[in-house]
Amino acid sequence: MTPPIYLDYNATTPVDQHVLKEMLPWFTERFGNAASRTHLYGWEAADAVADARQQVAKLIGATEKEIIFTSGATESNNLALKGAYEAAGAERRHIITVVTEHKAVLDACQHLEALGAEITYLTAAPDGLINLRQIEQALRPDTLLVSVMYANNEIGVIQPIADIGALCRANGVFFHTDATQAAGKITVGVEYDCVDLLSLSAHKLYGPKGVGALFVRKGTNLTAQLDGGRHERGLRSGTLNVPGIVGFGKACRLAAATMPTERERLKTLRDQLEKEILETVADVRINGNQEKRLPQTTNLSFEGVDGEALLMAFNRIAVSNGSACTSALVEPSYVLKALGVPDDLAHASVRFSLGRFTTEEEIAETIQHVQEVVARLRA
Numbered sequence: 614m615t616p617p618i619y620l621d622y623n624a625t626t627p628v629d630q631h632v633l634k635e636m637l638p639w640f641t642e643r644f645g646n647a648a649s650r651t652h653l654y655g656w657e658a659a660d661a662v663a664d665a666r667q668q669v670a671k672l673i674g675a676t677e678k679e680i681i682f683t684s685g686a687t688e689s690n691n692l693a694l695k696g697a698y699e700a701a702g703a704e705r706r707h708i709i710t711v712v713t714e715h716k717a718v719l720d721a722c723q724h725l726e727a728l729g730a731e732i733t734y735l736t737a738a739p740d741g742l743i744n745l746r747q748i749e750q751a752l753r754p755d756t757l758l759v760s761v762m763y764a765n766n767e768i769g770v771i772q773p774i775a776d777i778g779a780l781c782r783a784n785g786v787f788f789h790t791d792a793t794q795a796a797g798k799i800t801v802g803v804e805y806d807c808v809d810l811l812s813l814s815a816h817k818l819y820g821p822k823g824v825g826a827l828f829v830r831k832g833t834n835l836t837a838q839l840d841g842g843r844h845e846r847g848l849r850s851g852t853l854n855v856p857g858i859v860g861f862g863k864a865c866r867l868a869a870a871t872m873p874t875e876r877e878r879l880k881t882l883r884d885q886l887e888k889e890i891l892e893t894v895a896d897v898r899i900n901g902n903q904e905k906r907l908p909q910t911t912n913l914s915f916e917g918v919d920g921e922a923l924l925m926a927f928n929r930i931a932v933s934n935g936s937a938c939t940s941a942l943v944e945p946s947y948v949l950k951a952l953g954v955p956d957d958l959a960h961a962s963v964r965f966s967l968g969r970f971t972t973e974e975e976i977a978e979t980i981q982h983v984q985e986v987v988a989r990l991r992a
């Protein structure tokens with residue numbers, strides 16, 4: 614049986630062949646510890662890490678000194694929030710975030726709440742966006758930080774990051790953004806966006822799993838969450854994952870080079886998928902704002918079909934629906950719930966996320982498969 618068409622690039626991406634090729638020598642003949650200062654093995658590893666750091670920095674308009682390598686965006690989000698909280702004085706105990714954030718942000722906030730932090734969870738509008746006034750009204754004299762994701766992983770909605778950044782800066786509040794889904798897909802610039810802390814992950818942009826970064830603007834005080842050899846300017850101890858970091862650097866370089874054409878190509882394919890499904894299948898709704906959205910993501914609700922049956926029947930495509938299995942119960946996506954999508958419709962929602970290796974033929978086949986499956990389930 615041929616494997617299903619992969620349309621779950623927001624969950625993870627395959628490692629690009631060019632990335633893998635660049636990584637391989639760093640596992641074997643060039644295996645040095647980047648912290649070894651006494652011989653060639655260490656020096657060449659340190660040079661490779663420095664080069665990768667430059668590529669990662671360049672993708673988001675930062676300088677190398679501001680990039681801290683981590684194990685991924687989960688760790689970056691944890692370091693940003695917990696690190697900022699721990700470093701702040703007792704007079705800064707308030708954090709503002711949004712209910713549609715990634716769990717790595719929401720659960721870190723919950724952890725801090727147990728330690729005495731006060732968290733304001735803003736609600737998104739039915740189209741997934743938050744507005745500046747909500748943040749303005751939530752700001753307090755003791756607000757330490759605002760954390761708003763750049764683009765949502767489930768619905769692709771892009772928040773007004775530059776405006777939020779400017780507001781935070783004007784009020785002397787740190788601004789963190791989880792840019793894991795945005796980086797490499799749309800232009801992200803830490804200067805233009807007035808960002809102080811920004812999370813990235815390699816495996817969402819054709820790099821390997823288990824490596825990511827946190828951008829930390831100079832002057833943003835963080836307390837390390839790991840104690841040890843004081844790697845990464847003391848903010849993240851632990852021997853550097855040299856092959857992973859080299860791959861991450863190469864992935865950033867490729868993403869930057871291909872972004873202008875890829876973003877148009879994928880938008881065309883996504884729009885075609887969306888348009889044909891909407892025209893030929895009745896009672897389908899698009900979740901989230903349609904303009905302010907990643908070019909390669911669409912989240913669709915199919916009215917009047919059973920959600921579980923739908924995902925089971927989609928055996929020719931690999932897609933997801935943001936549901937979480939908590940104990941025996943399947944909970945619908947908390948993001949869609951937060952937008953006011955009723956439970957049964959949230960269950961019958963599907964995220965299609967396209968990527969670098971998605972072809973026109975695959976999209977044509979997907980359209981046909983969706984038409985057949987939904988017609989069958991509704992019959």
Ligand SMILES: *Cc1c(COP(=O)(O)O)cnc(C)c1O
Pocket residue numbers: 623624684685686687688715717762764765766791792793794813814815816817823824825
């Ligand atoms: C995937 C993802 C994460 C988690 O990244 P890992 O590197 O897998 O820990 C965090 N935030 C967003 C928005 C994501 O899409």
